[in-house]
Amino acid sequence: MMRVVFARATAVAALALLALVCWYYPANKLLLGAGLGAYIALLLWRPSWWLAIVPALLPVLDFAPWTGWYFVDELDLLLLATCVGGYLRYGKEQPTRLPGLAKAACVLLALCWLGAAARGLLPLPAWDANALSNYVSPYNSLRVLKGLLWPLLLLPLLRQSAGPEAVNIERLFVPGMLGGLVLTSLAVMWERDTFPGLLNFASDYRPTAPFSAMHTGGAALDAYLAMAFPFVALWLIDGRHHPARLAAGLVCLMLGCFAGLTIFSRDIYIAYAASGALIGALICAHRVRRGALRWQQLAAALLMGVLLVWMLSHVFSTSGYRGLLASLGLLAAAV
Numbered sequence: 001m002m003r004v005v006f007a008r009a010t011a012v013a014a015l016a017l018l019a020l021v022c023w024y025y026p027a028n029k030l031l032l033g034a035g036l037g038a039y040i041a042l043l044l045w046r047p048s049w050w051l052a053i054v055p056a057l058l059p060v061l062d063f064a065p066w067t068g069w070y071f072v073d074e075l076d077l078l079l080l081a082t083c084v085g086g087y088l089r090y091g092k093e094q095p096t097r098l099p100g101l102a103k104a105a106c107v108l109l110a111l112c113w114l115g116a117a118a119r120g121l122l123p124l125p126a127w128d129a130n131a132l133s134n135y136v137s138p139y140n141s142l143r144v145l146k147g148l149l150w151p152l153l154l155l156p157l158l159r160q161s162a163g164p165e166a167v168n169i170e171r172l173f174v175p176g177m178l179g180g181l182v183l184t185s186l187a188v189m190w191e192r193d194t195f196p197g198l199l200n201f202a203s204d205y206r207p208t209a210p211f212s213a214m215h216t217g218g219a220a221l222d223a224y225l226a227m228a229f230p231f232v233a234l235w236l237i238d239g240r241h242h243p244a245r246l247a248a249g250l251v252c253l254m255l256g257c258f259a260g261l262t263i264f265s266r267d268i269y270i271a272y273a274a275s276g277a278l279i280g281a282l283i284c285a286h287r288v289r290r291g292a293l294r295w296q297q298l299a300a301a302l303l304m305g306v307l308l309v310w311m312l313s314h315v316f317s318t319s320g321y322r323g324l325l326a327s328l329g330l331l332a333a334a335v
Contacts, residue, residue, distance in 0.1 A: 007090035007156070014083035021077060026067050036081045043085025047092070048161040050082045051172035056179035059224050060187065064212040071132045071143045079150050086157040095159035096166055106152065113148040117141045135216060174231055178252050181228040184209050184221070185255035192262060201322050204264050219267055226271030229256045233279045261328060264321050277305070 022032055043050055061074040120141035125131070131139050162168050187209040192198050196205040208214040211221050236249040260268045284301070287293035308331075316324045 003156075004091040007087040010153075011084050011087035011090075014080050014087065018077065018080040018084060021072060021080070025069070025077070032077075036077065039078070039081050040085040043082065044089060047086055047089040047157075048163065048168050048172060050086060050157070051161050051168055052176035052179070054078065054082060055173060055176035056183070059180045059184045059228075060210045062210050062212050070212070071139070076146070079154070082157070083153060086154075086161070090156065090160060093160055093163070095156065096162040096164075098155075098159060106155070110148060110152060113145060117145040120144075174234055177228050177231040178235060178248075181225070181231070181252055181256050184224060184228070185259035188221075188259040188263065189255075201262070201325060204321065206263055206265070209259075219265065221263060222265045222268045222271070225256065225260050225263075225268055226275070229260060229272060230275040230279060232256055233275075237279075237283065257332070261325055269324075273309075280305075 018036065022029065022036070025032065039053075057078060058075060061078060063074055064070040118141075121138050125138050131137055134140075161172075163171075188207045189198060191207040191209060192200075192205065195207075196203040207221070209221050211224070214220050232249060232252045235252070236246070260272055284293060284298055288295065288298060312324060312327060315327045319326075
């Protein structure tokens with residue numbers, strides 16, 4: 001009973017904060033209110049659908065170049081609306097159990113983040129017109145702290161929306177991540193087509209796609225692609241080989257490969273290789289347990305993998321990004 005009361009109080013607080021932010025947000029108030037209201041109504045009807053909507057829109061809800069808002073952004077509005085709709089329906093279903101080790105890890109992570117935020121924020125500076133106008137402001141610690149506070153606030157909704165045996169993670173969250181990957185990859189393609197040319201690999205142009213925070217450097221786009229791309233493998237290796245599912249997965253695979261290989265970043269190349277190796281190891285271990293793969297075949301495949309990595313490293317050291325990209329293209333065509 002106390003959980004339901006706390007959930008309703010959280011929904012009311014989120015609604016009040018959402019109304020306050022929308023009042024100052026530089027946009028048409030009628031359209032903004034109608035859009036957020038429709039989203040909240042959708043969650044009241046289908047509360048678990050946020051598992052697909054939020055990850056799909058997470059990489060593209062960034063209008064800072066037009067609004068000038070980057071301490072509070074459009075994703076915050078979406079997540080506040082998610083809390084309103086989700087916590088109003090909280091308690092209707094039995095939440096998925098969270099292991100004790102996961103709870104302990106969340107507590108330790110929260111303590112680390114809070115300590116880091118306090119170190120960046122204190123001593124608390126005077127509030128003035130420049131407090132929220134630059135990244136070197138001590139108040140920027142609060143902007144970074146949002147990266148922890150939002151997952152913790154949404155964790156109870158995730159446990160309830162996951163469904164029995166966490167079935168909604170595969171049914172909703174994975175397609176949502178693939179949707180975000182497709183939107184991000186299309187943004188990369190549009191930016192490359194606008195500036196150096198879609199297939200112009202002679203220029204080491206590095207796109208930023210929808211991530212405006214990359215105007216100060218950093219690797220937000222690299223990190224997102226590294227996080228989202230493994231979900232393509234999760235989608236493709238599923239046992240249900242429906243033609244439409246396979247076609248959608250292959251489209252995501254091609255778009256993700258193009259976006260990852262044309263941002264010319266060592267980080268994303270290593271991330272793609274590491275995630276591919278891990279997924280391959282899990283598949284091989286599963287097949288060995290079933291007896292569908294012998295250890296001799298696994299050893300031969302591992303030897304071939306090591307040889308392939310050595311050859312691609314040699315290509316990169318002598319021909320750079322373009323030689324590596326050409327080699328990967330030929331390898332993909334051969335496969």
